[in-house]
Amino acid sequence: MDGQADIRAALALVLQAEGYETAGAASPAEAALLLDAGGFDAMLLDLNFHADTTSGEEGLRLLASVVAVRPGLPIVVLTGWGSVELAVRALRAGAADFLEKPWENTRLLTVLRSQLARARAQRTVGSLTSAASAGAILGTSPPMRAVLAIVAKIAPADVPVLITGESGTGKGLIARHIAQVSGRRDKPFVTLDLGSVPETLVEAELFGHARGAFTDAKAERIGRFEIADGGVLFLDEIGNASLATQARLLSVLEDGLVTRVGESRPRRVDVRVIAATNADLGALITAGRFRQDLLFRLNTVEISLPALRERGDDILVLAAHSLETAARKHRRPVTGFAPDALAALAAYPWPGNVRELSHVIERAVLLAEAGTVRAGDLRLVEPTTAPLERMTLDQAERYLIQRAMVEAAARRLGLSRSAFYRRLATLRT
Template sequence: MAADRPAETAPAPDRSRILVVDDAADAREVIQTQLEDRGFRVAACGSVEEALALLAATPFDLVITDLRMPRASGLELVRHVRTALPDTEIMIITGYPTIEGAVEAVKTGAEHYLAKPFTERELVEAVEAIIAKLARRRLAHAGPAADGAHGIIGASEPMQRVFRLIDRAGGTAATVLIEGESGTGKELVARAIHYAGERRGAPFVSVNCTAIPEHLIESELFGHIQGAFTGAVASRRGFFEMAGGGTLFLDEIGDASPAMQAKLLRAIQEKTIHKVGSSRPVRVDIRLICATNKDLPQLIDRGLFREDLYYRINVIDIPLPPLRERGDDLLLLVNHFRARYGRDLGRPAPSFSDETLRRLAAYHWPGNVRELENLVQRLVLLAEGERIEPTDLPATLRPALDLPRRLDRSLAEHEADYIRAVLASVGNNKTRAAAILGIDRKTLRDKLGRQG
């Protein structure tokens, strides 16, 4: 094997277990050493019979097997793994690569096919891609998803920072500003702060600032007395009084009108309100939490938001990461929503294919967690089979192979575009791309090298 060593990376974090099966002792020893150097736990044997005994005694995440071996072939091992060990991945390696062999291996259940000779870089990259795919599948199809800290699902470092800020904010009475894109869960964080503090036994009142008509701002926020205006047939408490002793959550504070901002600033500063129709001040005791998906400093520069109000509400700032920056949290959330809506239907929730999970993980998610939840709910409700495939996804997550038709480019340029599109459609799986293109993996590798 060529000595093309891959760039240094961290060892496999979960110490994944790999079984190497090859009747050539030198080949399996080289593979074992190279993978152990990358932090994997590797066992090796020289026959299918030995492999079956090891698989019966020890769980493995990945089996790497030669295709041609004495007595029993690698395809027989593939069939056994696919039938008896559905959570174990398998990769074929062979020194006799043919398109027919690759197609047969894929049909049998080996999605991964590596032709000898291959470099250490190619081996490690292929193994790491397989282990990453397996990790995605396990996260998205684990048992019942346990809520994370404060009832919010998230294990990523960005969310761990959020949890630490929630803990700190919960122990104070300071006002909090939660900033994040739409759908990131700002109200969940606000509730977590409320229930992490001393006011947890008092009311939590949520108000959407965009939902209050301009002519009802004072009445909605501060209440009114009977007869204060036409239609005021009885006295009414406003949101500030309703939240007395507890927390008032003002969502979308960046959309508050100038009149509303002025009234809020006065109430926050004086800690008193005046009901509509009354001159008597009413003292209020609330914890104020605000949220916005807008850039408030930019609105201040444009004269659309009061700077003095901004500093009043922004004592503790909690920025929420968008879903696309939360890594594997997406898969935890897929599992959570999949199980929830499966329970609602009273039937086992369908699974997600590996390619479906890859496309979900690669998507930008402009609507964040809310968009993901809506999509998973729709997929579970409309699922006709036991597995959700990429064809079940909306068009935005099913990129087609449509290529621009231009007649001023060379054949080589069109070929390069087509190869890139095919690779993108199969998640950069070179074995599957080669099979679609009708060439072997080595030819594909040569073409990719020529195209840079």
Template sequence: MEPSTARLLILDDDADVAFAARMLLRRRHADIKVLHDPVDLIAQPAQADVDVVLLDLNFTPGRTDGAEGLAALDLLLRQPRPPAVIALTAYADVPLAVEALKRGASDFITKPWDNARLLAAVDSALARRAAPPTPAASSALMGDSNAMNAVRALVASVGPTEANVLVLGENGVGKELVAQAIHLASRRADKSFLAVDMGALPEATFESELFGHRKGSFTDAKGDRDGRFQAARGGTLFLDEIGNTPLAAQAKLLTALERRAVTPLGADRPQDVDVRIVSATNLDEAQLFDPAVFRPDLLFRLNTIVIRVPPLRERKEDVPGLLRHYLGHYERQYARPARGLSDAALAALSAWHWPGNVRALRHACERAVILAVGPHYAFADFGLADPAPASAALSAPAPAPADERTLGDLERAAIAAAMDGAKGNISEAARRLGLSRAALYRKLDKHGL
């Protein structure tokens, strides 16, 4: 999942609450500030130059009138470019949260929050701040190649419709960015965009996570909880890695899509849901059409429109622009000096085969910005193997002799072999390696795979 470039601020006097919110949001957003006292907004006005603020309404112990939070809200909304403000409040403070909405807050979240609800609220706030959906809806899909122009044209055509869309592409090509662009080009752009990693949902809790549950429906069900379908109500539900959904769970998902209704665990009647479905997978189409892997009836529900996102090696003319974008982004993030690329580095990076696609390029740029010391970025700053000749674009670098290979080399080779054997299926590769999906993603990023 590509982290956004949005800037978030959490303003809460409870360090534990602020930490929990930051840990949840950092999965999607790289730039998150935390403050514990609204006085800091006055002392350091630049702190308020953000896109979304999660604002507690009471700061001094014992106070419940919300005056401090409302004053901070007024201050934030007086900024030249005011952020979207989401009020954080205890259940007893809901009337206070309503007052915050009247004063200009975009939403409120009750504590303890539901993770899906909080993520959806932030996504919705960011969507409302976005420019009108055309032509900016696909502006995050960078590249001037014919392939990317075709992707953007498809997004512009399908976005305003209600058609379900299936996005195909290798790991790291930016499938979620395509899904977000479709959402922003739709009539649902002012509602939630909620992403779900289907491969990471345990089969035992699949129904609870997607459809919700009622208090007492199972041992740990201590209260009613909405599922992802309800949390995305009115907006877009992005089912990432849909190809990794177990067959039994696929049947339950098909039923929900056919009926446009879900029944929470423990409930006695279904709830209508109004969501648009965009899904994505890194499986190739031969695997998708294998009924032993994916139900044909579910596939036909999901693939009304298919958008294929090309790997970076097939659109190398986009590499220079991507390099400039990400190098500039990380130079600003880490307050590092702007550097140009040497001609040799640019040629080598443009010829590189980028097996990890745009995600790998982004991580390589971050490494270069952190470690570069010369007046220009050199190829070695990006942490890649020796430049690959164009004729060997799909070939892995030749391994070092066994007695010269480091533990990192061996780990990288093992992961590459497992990914190759699993044909890019993350869940299968993780199983072969004895790792969790999350651990495998971290190692893929670490080794630029």
């Protein structure tokens, strides 16, 4: 939203050309009405609505109210009256990013895509949390109990943490949970996905830059380390960092000093770093693509998240919670799973982990024709190659037995395995 009609029109043209649907608001009251109507995935917010005001207070108040009502909505602050101090206030109040007018279309779209992708990922792993207890992690399987026992011990300790695990296991959620139960719970929690930022911009994002530091540096910019001062900085996909970025990260972790690109004066920060990766950092070290000394600094404590296929009955617990969440979100009268759906959920290897489970359940809730999700509504397509090499012996045995039972039943009926699942989905309970 922006107080000037021409600015709103220009933004709409840029965004609509990329396929986004837009709606504009000229005041906080109009913005509130639009948000109440729902259906928005992100918000571009000007901090000043009148040409004669430059304090940003009106925009900051709206920002705070939107964050309180829609905490998961990415808000990118866009203003021509920006300053480092105002940027810090906006970002600490809950804004996802901060851009100055006149904006650069490429930069604007890059930031927006990144924030939308991050919001989608957060929503899909949201099945890990209990709606009734903010910050509580769903799951009672032995692997998850072990993870939560480690989290309980190390969260109060002000040390770096490295979270490893396959994509979609909820690494970002565990990072936020650690921050929420630590002594920094009331301080900023700042994130940067190193896999979504172009390499040329990573150091400016992390450490900030001075005006004129490079061709497109038209104004000074504060980095994520300074924004997170006193709080937690979550660096996702740390394995994507270049060796040059790794060297600078190591320096900050060692001495607590950051230097903006284009400046020589260091600034002291107090930041707890939590990093995450789905890469094998040991293999990257062997290949000369990751610094061993940085790994030692990052993994004072390492938490390895189990894959969903390793979590046994947690699959059905998470599925039930995802169903409840999706049914409420889409106002669908779906209340449970048919036996064939429960069997399919338990037998599927879930290569995409919790993120895949959340997508599958949400789609099934939309497709279900009755109040119960059936196996056919799940539309599970078994991977062409089962991930046996990534399973324990017990897990592989369980998977192969389940698959053999399905194949035997299908063969006895003269059906293919996929046809068997389709027939199973038509059974009435």
